[in-house]
Amino acid sequence: MEVDNGQVLIEKAEGLATITLCRPGKLNALSPAMRAALGEHLGDAARDDAIRVVLIRAQGSDFCAGADLMDAPDAPLVWRDRIRIAQAHHLSIVRMKKPVIAAVQGRAVGGGASLALAADILILADDAKLVFPFVKLGVVPDGGASALLQAKAGAAASLDLLLTAGALDAAEARQLGLTRRVVAAAQLDSASIALAHALLKLPWEALMLTKALCAQQWAHGLESVLAHESDAFALATSTHGHRQAMAAMRESLGRQKERDAMNGKNTGAAQR
Numbered sequence: 001m002e003v004d005n006g007q008v009l010i011e012k013a014e015g016l017a018t019i020t021l022c023r024p025g026k027l028n029a030l031s032p033a034m035r036a037a038l039g040e041h042l043g044d045a046a047r048d049d050a051i052r053v054v055l056i057r058a059q060g061s062d063f064c065a066g067a068d069l070m071d072a073p074d075a076p077l078v079w080r081d082r083i084r085i086a087q088a089h090h091l092s093i094v095r096m097k098k099p100v101i102a103a104v105q106g107r108a109v110g111g112g113a114s115l116a117l118a119a120d121i122l123i124l125a126d127d128a129k130l131v132f133p134f135v136k137l138g139v140v141p142d143g144g145a146s147a148l149l150q151a152k153a154g155a156a157a158s159l160d161l162l163l164t165a166g167a168l169d170a171a172e173a174r175q176l177g178l179t180r181r182v183v184a185a186a187q188l189d190s191a192s193i194a195l196a197h198a199l200l201k202l203p204w205e206a207l208m209l210t211k212a213l214c215a216q217q218w219a220h221g222l223e224s225v226l227a228h229e230s231d232a233f234a235l236a237t238s239t240h241g242h243r244q245a246m247a248a249m250r251e252s253l254g255r256q257k258e259r260d261a262m263n264g265k266n267t268g269a270a271q272r
Contacts, residue, residue, distance in 0.1 A: 008037035010044065015052040015200045016193075017045040024060025029068035030111060032082070039089050046096045052207075053199045054096070055192055056119060057103040063128070064112025072246065080234035086111055086143040087226045090118035094219050097208045099199055103192035104128045105185055114143030117152060120211060122178055123192050124170040125185035130178075131167040137249065138242030140232045147225045151218040152178055 007023040019041045021028040030038070045054045058064055067086070073079055093100045093115075102119035109131040116122055116130065132149075134141045141149075141162055149158040153176040160166060170182045183191045199207065236242055 007031075007034050008041055010041040012045075012048070012051060015050065016055060016196050017041075017048070017051045017053070018055045018057065018196075019045065021056075021058035021064055024058075024062075026068065027062045027065035027107070028058045028060060028112070029065040030086075031068040032071070034068075035082075035085055035089070039085065039092075042089055042092050042096070046092060046098070052098055052204050053196045054093075054098050054100045055103065055196050056093075056100065056115070057189070057192060058105070060106075062106035063102075063104040063108040064115060065107060066110030066112045069246075069249070076234040076237045079237045080230045083142045083230045083233045084226075086114070087230060090114055090144045090148070091222065091226065093118040093120075094215060094222065097211065099207055099211060101192055101196055101199075103188050104130075105188050107131055110134060110145075111143045114141070114145040114148060117148035117178070118144065121181070121195065122173075123181040123183065123188065123195060124173060124179050125188040126170050126182055127185045128170045128173070128182075129167050130173060132161050133165045135163065136165045136245060138239055138245040139236040140229065142229060142233050144222065144226055144229065146229065147222055 007021070009020040009022050011018045011020070019038070021030075021034070021038075023029065023031075023034065042054075045051050067082070073082065099121065100119045101121045101123060102116040103123050103125075104116050105125035105128055107129050108116045110133055113130040113132060132141065132145065134145070140146070146158065146162060149161065153161075157176055161168065168176070168178070170179075173179055174182050181191070181195070
């Protein structure tokens with residue numbers, strides 16, 4: 001069964017739910033409508049007893065460029081509401097009984113990196129890059145990025161990445177222990193589907209209980225961390241530094257639109 005909800009697609013077959021981000025022309029930047037569709041599909045996969053494994057992937061050259069900032073709000077409390085929506089999606093992945101795989105190619109930026117890190121198993125194309133640009137825009141990490149990254153890569157490396165707006169390529173991500181699986185970009189789809197099918201062959205109850213057991217350790221207290229994160233993000237959006245960063249981004253985007261118009265191109269979405 002296949003359901004296309006806007007720019008997010010879900011396919012269900014033989015126990016596997018495959019959720020695909022389908023906005024490659026905008027680098028799969030998550031608009032509010034896409035976020036709503038993603039949440040709907042994640043809930044559907046979680047509730048469907050016939051589904052035992054979930055695979056999250058994306059069309060195009062890049063996994064996800066984060067939030068689409070073309071309609072970024074100005075009010076801190078509106079920002080907080082948007083951040084809480086993203087958090088709810090990522091928390092649903094962590095708390096879902098079913099194993100969740102994220103297959104990442106190209107760039108996973110900001111909230112896109114948070115989405116990938118929420119998955120139980122991360123499989124990376126050799127051209128993949130996890131990018132954490134939050135401080136450049138005068139905000140704090142969102143979508144659970146700080147908690148997820150620290151839990152899975154350690155505090156020292158996470159602080160370095162988050163405080164410097166750093167990025168991880170696939171090789172460094174494997175070195176830090178974020179993944180055991182790096183494959184050629186052309187093999188990402190086949191490798192991720194093969195992994196999903198391998199999980200489907202294992203006893204479902206053992207997978208469910210093992211995921212829950214591990215979450216008791218690494219995801220303990222995640223909800224309280226996310227509550228603090230959304231409040232800190234809202235506070236950050238009220239600062240002079242954030243306003244300056246957003247003004248600079250919009251100015252850069254405007255110049256890019258002018259160049260693209262001269263060249264007959266469509267300008268991509270602005271992302272965090």
